[in-house]
Amino acid sequence: MSVPTVFFSGGAGFIASHTIPILLERGYRVRIFDSMLRGDRDRVDEFCATGQVDLVEGDVRYGGAVQHAMRGCTHAIHFATVSINKSIADPYESVDINVIGNHNVFAAAADHGVKRLVFASSASVYGDPQKLPMHEDDVLQPLTPYCISKRMGEDLLGFYQRTKGLSWMALRFFNVYGPGQKTEAYYTSVINTFLRRIRSGEPPVIDGRGDQSMDFVHVTDIARAVVAALESERDNLPVNVGTGVDTSIAQLAKILIAAVGASMEPQFNPRDVLVSRRAADITRAREVLGWEPTVPVEKGMADLVRASA
Structure with a gap:
């Protein structure tokens, strides 16, 4: 065969x-x-x-x-x-x-x-x-x-x-995010920008209140x-x-600060931001594919920080 x-x-x-x-x-x-x-x-x-x-x-x-x-x-x-x-x-x-x-x-x-x-x-x-x-x-x-x-x-x-x-x-x-992703990729640019600042001892800067969210898988x-x-x-x-979890940009900043082991608070740049939010209903993926996400965003981001250190 x-x-x-x-x-x-x-x-x-x-x-x-x-x-x-x-x-x-x-x-x-x-x-x-x-x-x-x-x-x-x-x-x-x-x-x-x-x-x-x-x-x-x-x-x-x-x-x-x-x-x-x-x-x-x-x-x-x-x-x-x-x-x-x-x-x-x-x-x-x-x-x-x-x-x-x-x-x-x-x-x-x-x-x-x-x-x-x-x-x-x-x-x-x-x-x-x-x-x-x-x-x-x-x-x-x-x-x-x-x-x-x-x-x-x-x-x-x-x-x-x-x-x-x-x-x-x-x-x-x-x-989508994870090890091996190009740094200029659309969804990773915000992660990389935050990480660069945190590692140089500067707080990440967030436009608006950081309500805009993504479903990081x-x-x-x-x-x-x-x-x-x-x-x-x-x-x-x-x-x-996806994961069904919407992670706001403000939450992401805090997750990355914790992953680096830094002690700081994100800075907010007050201005009007078009707030877009993302979270997947993954019922069909469970029922049709027998699939569940296994990597919580906190663990995935911490692994990413370690891999890029």
Whole structure:
């Protein structure tokens, strides 16, 4: 019997580096498809040295390259994307990679009859939520080209499910963090800014009252959810992957001060701030994936502080 093989676009990235070891443990081969413009080549080389992983350097915007690389794969994970902050600065590139790229991967997966495709969607498809916690059936109001492309990706998956029987899961990731994340990443910039100040003996500065919040979910929990979605009996659903806990920026500052072992209070910069809050309803993840988050934000942040010391 042939070994199950996962086509993994964006497989040289941050979340992939935590997901691939679980796939290998579970007996999959992995074919990383990545442009390597931002990929971690050293980590990919380590994976390839196992003999269970190979790298195809390519761009998801080229449908023929995707079709060719998908050949012989039984499963697919699609992570290749342009980040949320870059999508506002350059909507053209965002639409090119995120929309055309999504379509090329989904079409190839449908053509090759893969058993399951897992798509990295995003909590940003909700826009500014009307209520917390955010549920998969809530109204979607994506605000940027990145967020719009994620919602469009989910709709395209539905199209290939209806026309070609593609089996898929779309994971709406909340605020992913953890070791190995690039320092300029959208969600980690606030963590890094606070840490730099605390370590230099200066209090973190918070705009407004620090009420704005995120649902910080650790990358090891995200990786487990990806593999669970690849293997779940249920399919063709979007699923929130978060912790259900909204951590305010003021709380985050205090968690990081404690993790560093400093003695200070955050400073507040009084000004009007658009308060956005995030917290996932993770009932569906529990029921459909059998998944629970295992890393509380205090422990995850403390580990991150130690790793970056």
